[in-house]
Amino acid sequence: MEKEILKNSNEQLKKFAMIVNGDKPMRKVKPEEKLKAGVDLGTSSIVLTVLDSKNRIVYGAYEYDHAVQDGIVVNFMESVNILRRLKEKAEKVLGCELKTACGAIPPKTGEKSAKVVANVIEETGMICTGIEDEPTAAAKFLRLVNGTVVDIGGGTTGISVFKNNKLIHVIDEATGGFHMTLVLGGRYKIKNDEAEQLKRDKDKEAEVYAVIKPVVEKMAAIVQNMGAEVIDPVIVVGGATNFTEFTNTFSKTLKRKVYKPLYPQFVTPLGIAMFDD
Template sequence: MNKQALKECNQFIADFEKVIKKPKKDPSTIYYTGVDLGTACIVLAVLDEHFKPVAGAYRYADVVRDGMVVDYIGAVEIVSELKAELEQKLQTELLYAAASLPPGTDELDGGAIKNVVQSAGFELTNLLDEPTAANQLLNITDGAVVDIGGGTTGISIIESGRVVKVADEATGGTHLSLVLAGAYKFSFDEAERYKRNEKHHDELLPTLKPVIEKISSIITQQISGYTVKGIYLVGGTACLKNIETIIEKTTGIPTFKPLNPMFATPLGIALSCTDQVLK
């Protein structure tokens, strides 16, 4: 990823962060929504007819576990509420949405995610795996996009602009929170909240380093046999300060992450949205 591409990616995320606080109400002939049903957080990203960010909303929730919808009603309620909130702010109806799921879980859970999005009132136009979705924003032609979510780490290996392998392993932010809860004698929810506060990241890194190294070993194992010259981190867990430094040191491969990795996947999902309903 060259400096210009990273700069453009960071600018897109920065623009999205601005419209979360202050939506753009300029009329658009069509709106494209990305729905990211994460283990720790549900994010909706809305783009206009020119595929520029106009609004967004997110909510921390516990309706998905290890990439699987475990509270279907709760998931529908949250997506419906966020949709209604954004529609009120934009003074329009949001019709079309794309969604994503961890690599390799399509047969197990693709139907559930599809049903959540449709039950919330959207017409689903695309369903793709998370790291491939994130690459709609990153535009990597060669390398590995690694989506470190709450429950899982998804890896998409890209060669000459083509996805040649996707994989998913059940290690992510949840495991960091469990280690933190044990070390600090916190409840799991307390550990989650403590971990999200960037002020604590320098202090937490030594405690969390073994789990990050485990994630690094998963990446190394999954990319074995492929020529990967760069690793690109996305997902909420990648927000942890200096996680990229540990992964780069452990894998021996240059590792990068955008401005706010939590928003890369939902924005990539939105960029993959169309007005053609998925059959």
């Protein structure tokens, strides 16, 4: 069953990656067609996703940013400007206006954080239809009825446990991809921007992963400490999981099978858009 869930998700994620990299919509949009948009204000990037009324992928774009730290917007205007550029780009490609969007925040970051995200969305001219928590958005895209989603972003690790399609437990810890960057910066005595680029260099992945592996083990230990509350399957998502050995490390620490979709950085953004009703 777990493989079937990922099979469906992986097919959609491959399509979305092609759209993002090719900057072309999946299909032409009909005049006055109802579109759904999702906004993921991440620590390392801001992603805009566009779906149709049946949750089929239409378009997507992203831009790297420094406007969010540990899941919290710290530079309001930079977030607004980036999202406005993404929105204008999407509208030009699609030939229509994006009128509404849903946003998301890490679990338990509070109403204030949710309000800031909503304000960013509405500053671009879209109506914010809601703010979801990130792992719940990921689970919706994955169509997960029972299981545990571990959403590892740039600043936080959010864990949501689902049983019979209901959220029964959620936690959030301040550790993520940015902490990997800090470890790399300390190890090589380089600035954070240089460390971030090093982290993304696929040619140096083996060397980089050897340095940041303890951070991954710490993330897995957070899940392990939940004990019997964890329900299989365990699925990891988020940009910080984009290392070949990530799931192997997670599995060894948890002593259970761990799954990761293709292009895990796009799972949550796509799930967010599904809530835009």
